[in-house]
Amino acid sequence: MGKTFEKSRQLYTEALQYIPGGVNSPVRAFKAVGQHPLFIVSGLGSRLQDVDGNEYIDYVGSWGPLILGHRHPRVIGALQQYLAEAGTGFGAPTRVETELARIINRAFPSMELVRMVNSGTEATMSALRVARAYTGRQKILKFKGCYHGHHDSLLIEAGSGALTIGVPSSPGVPASFAADTITCDFNDLRQVRAVFSQMGQEIAAVIVEPVPGNMGVVLPQPGFLEGLREITRQFGAVLIFDEVMTGFRCTWGGAQHIYNIEPDLTCLGKIIGGGLPVGAYGGKRQIMELVAPLGPVYQAGTLAGNPLAMTAGLVTLQELEKPGTYEKLNHSTQTLAQGLREAAAEAGLPVQLNSFGSMLTCFFTGEKVVNYQSALNADTRAYKHYFQAMLLHGVYLAPSQFEACFVSLAHSQEDLDDTIAAAQEAFREIRAMQGSKR
Numbered sequence: 479m480g481k482t483f484e485k486s487r488q489l490y491t492e493a494l495q496y497i498p499g500g501v502n503s504p505v506r507a508f509k510a511v512g513q514h515p516l517f518i519v520s521g522l523g524s525r526l527q528d529v530d531g532n533e534y535i536d537y538v539g540s541w542g543p544l545i546l547g548h549r550h551p552r553v554i555g556a557l558q559q560y561l562a563e564a565g566t567g568f569g570a571p572t573r574v575e576t577e578l579a580r581i582i583n584r585a586f587p588s589m590e591l592v593r594m595v596n597s598g599t600e601a602t603m604s605a606l607r608v609a610r611a612y613t614g615r616q617k618i619l620k621f622k623g624c625y626h627g628h629h630d631s632l633l634i635e636a637g638s639g640a641l642t643i644g645v646p647s648s649p650g651v652p653a654s655f656a657a658d659t660i661t662c663d664f665n666d667l668r669q670v671r672a673v674f675s676q677m678g679q680e681i682a683a684v685i686v687e688p689v690p691g692n693m694g695v696v697l698p699q700p701g702f703l704e705g706l707r708e709i710t711r712q713f714g715a716v717l718i719f720d721e722v723m724t725g726f727r728c729t730w731g732g733a734q735h736i737y738n739i740e741p742d743l744t745c746l747g748k749i750i751g752g753g754l755p756v757g758a759y760g761g762k763r764q765i766m767e768l769v770a771p772l773g774p775v776y777q778a779g780t781l782a783g784n785p786l787a788m789t790a791g792l793v794t795l796q797e798l799e800k801p802g803t804y805e806k807l808n809h810s811t812q813t814l815a816q817g818l819r820e821a822a823a824e825a826g827l828p829v830q831l832n833s834f835g836s837m838l839t840c841f842f843t844g845e846k847v848v849n850y851q852s853a854l855n856a857d858t859r860a861y862k863h864y865f866q867a868m869l870l871h872g873v874y875l876a877p878s879q880f881e882a883c884f885v886s887l888a889h890s891q892e893d894l895d896d897t898i899a900a901a902q903e904a905f906r907e908i909r910a911m912q913g914s915k916r
C-alpha cells in the first residue's frame with residue numbers, strides 16, 4: 479500500500495503529446511478502470527515492476543504470450559545466442575521457421591501447412607482471404623463479443639437479430655465489408671442454422687474463438703462447437719478456429735484438442751511467439767495450397783517468420799511440451815478460481831468465475847455468463863473498484879471486465895495466496911460500496 483504512480487503519470491503526459499491516447503493499443507490506456515496507465519520497466523517470473531518502483535504479481539502476461547513468465551532464462555538465452563551468432567533476420571528462409579511449423583503441426587494435426595505472419599490480426603485476415611478464395615463466396619459469419627483482430631471484415635458489431643446485416647462497429651470500416659459479415663450470438667446454434675438456411679450458399683467461413691476470452695472467458699455449451707462443425711460441413715463453408723489466445727494456453731493442441739473438433743483452418747499467435755510479435759494460420763493442405771507462391775492467394779510479410787520471434791516461440795513450446803506443465807497451470811488456476819469464489823461468497827458478493835485452462839475471468843454478476851449479452855450484465859463499476867484495489871495490493875489485472883486473466887508457470891502458491899488475500903479485502907469493500915448505494 480502507500481503506492482505512488484507519479485513517474486508513470488509524467489511519462490503518460492509526455493506520451494500523449496506524440497502517440498494517440500498515449501498508447502499503441504487502446505486497452506492499455508486503462509480508460510475502463512478510471513486511471514492513467516502504468517509505465518513498466520521490467521518483468522521477472524510472475525512479477526512486473528513499474529517506473530515508480532512498485533512491484534506487482536502480473537496476470538496480464540503481455541496479454542497472454544508469457545505463459546512461462548517474464549524473462550524466462552531459456553527464452554532469453556536462446557534470443558541472446560541468436561542475436562550474437564546470427565543477427566536479427568534476413569528476409570530469407572531459416573531453419574527455425576520449419577522447426578516452429580513442425581512443432582505446431584505436432585500439437586495441432588489439423589494444421590497440415592502453416593504460414594507465419596506478424597500478428598493475430600494478420601492471421602485471421604489471411605485465413606478469411608483463403609477461405610473466400612477456396613469457396614468462391616463472400617460472406618463471413620462471426621459471433622458477437624468474439625475478437626479476431628482489427629481488420630475491416632471482422633471489426634463488426636451485430637445488429638439485434640441473427641439475420642440483420644452487420645453495421646460497422648468502428649468508423650472507417652466500409653459499409654460493404656460490414657454487409658458481408660453476419661453476426662450471431664455465441665452459444666446459439668439456432669441462429670446459426672437460421673442464417674445458413676437463408677444464405678448458406680453465400681457463406682465462405684464461420685470464424686469463432688472456440689473458447690472466447692475477449693468478452694471475458696465464456697465456455698462453449700455442449701454441442702455448440704460440434705454443431706458449427708456439422709453445419710459448415712453440410713454447407714461447404716470453411717470452419718476457422720481462432721485460437722490466437724487458446725492455442726497452447728489450455729493444453730497442448732488447443733481448444734480443438736479438448737473438444738475433439740477438427741476445424742478447416744486455425745489461427746494462432748501470442749504464445750507461439752514467446753513474447754515477440756507473431757501470428758500463424760494454417761489448416762487443411764488442400765485449402766492452404768491456395769496460398770502464394772504455391773497458389774494464387776497473395777499474402778506476404780517483410781518480417782514474417784522472423785527468426786528471433788521463431789526462436790522465442792520454439793523455446794516456449796519446447797518448455798510447454800515437458801510433462802506436467804498444463805497440470806500445473808490448470809491446478810494454479812483452479813486454486814485461484816476457488817479462492818476467489820470463496821472470498822466473494824464470504825463477502826456476500828455475487829460473482830461468476832469462468833475459467834478455461836489458465837484463462838480466468840471474475841464477472842461481477844449473479845447470473846451465468848454464456849455470451850456477450852450476459853457478459854454485459856456484469857457490474858463494470860465493481861470491476862473498476864476491484865482493479866484499483868488489487869493494484870494497490872500489488873496485483874496487476876487486465877484493465878477491463880471483458881478480458882481474461884492469465885496464469886503462468888511462474889506463479890507460485892504464495893503469489894496465488896497473496897492474490898486471494900487481496901481479493902478478500904477488495905470484495906468486502908465492493909460489497910460495502912454496493913450496500914451503501916441502496
Ligand SMILES: *Cc1c(COP(=O)(O)O)cnc(C)c1O
Binds near residue numbers: 598626627747
Ligand atoms: C489477441 C487476439 C487476436 C489479435 O491478435 P493481435 O496479435 O493482437 O493482432 C485475434 N484473435 C484472438 C482470439 C485474440 O485473442
